[in-house]
Amino acid sequence: MDNLITKVELQKRNKNRVNIYVNEEFLFACSAEIIYRYNLKAGKNIDIPIIEKIIEEDNYIKCKNDSLRFMERSFKTEKQIYDKLLGKGYDNKTIEKVINSLKEYNLIDDSKYVEMYIKEKSKSEGKNKIKYSLLQKGIDENIVRQKLENMDSNIEAEALVKIAENKYNQLVKREEDKRKLYKKLGDFLIRKGYSFDDIKPILNKLINNNDW
Incomplete structure (x- = not known):
């Protein structure tokens, strides 16, 4: 044929x-x-x-x-x-x-990509958001989990405080109700990828004037 x-x-x-x-x-x-x-x-x-x-x-x-x-x-x-x-x-x-x-030729290395991504994003995002973004990019979950476990907790904590303070200073100008302020700031920080356990003491410090 x-x-x-x-x-x-x-x-x-x-x-x-x-x-x-x-x-x-x-x-x-x-x-x-x-x-x-x-x-x-x-x-x-x-x-x-x-x-x-x-x-x-x-x-x-x-x-x-x-x-x-x-x-x-x-x-x-x-x-x-x-x-x-x-x-x-x-x-x-x-x-x-x-x-x-x-x-x-090591031109593709998802492990290295994750390290670079975490280093960049840890200054402005929490682990939860970083993890979600990396999984969306098709990175193996085991690689993501391992690298996040090695993430510098001090950098994450410092970034969280800075982000929370900046957002608080914006919100407090137009919101006087502490409960609403607490919720708005908390929701914002959760969307940024931080856990509530990490957020709670910062909310108490900024809004309720509690000690760290």
Whole structure:
């Protein structure tokens, strides 16, 4: 049976890539450059094994280049890179091959990413919010938990006091009712990711004038 190209279709998300249909069925996706280089068009017979080998290598190179461009401005998680490449139309096999290559060169390291993220965010957010954000980025929960356990508690405590005092000074200008002030400040700090056990003594100090 002939392997007849029946349709060459530009991808909607990435106009530089096309979908190739052979005998009315989707066969593979590749860069538009391959189409022009090998004159692939509807109505033409192709040698599938040869074309697939060319396309596989081409996809890998372009996928890797896209991943490096995506990473050049900031460190990314494995899931962020995976989702980005998937959105560009690359297949799972090619993406996994690229990700494994990036890991070999330590260009992807979720453990290091978590350390950097915690160091940056611990100045303005509590553990709960940091944990949620990292899990949303696709980081393994065991990595997140381990790194948060090693988080400097003094830095977190100092940040909490500073954030609480700044917010209190804003709220007290327009709220005189202590109970409402207590609730508003407490809710704000919980949204920032701090636990109520850590928040309570600070609320008592700022609003009820209790000692630390």
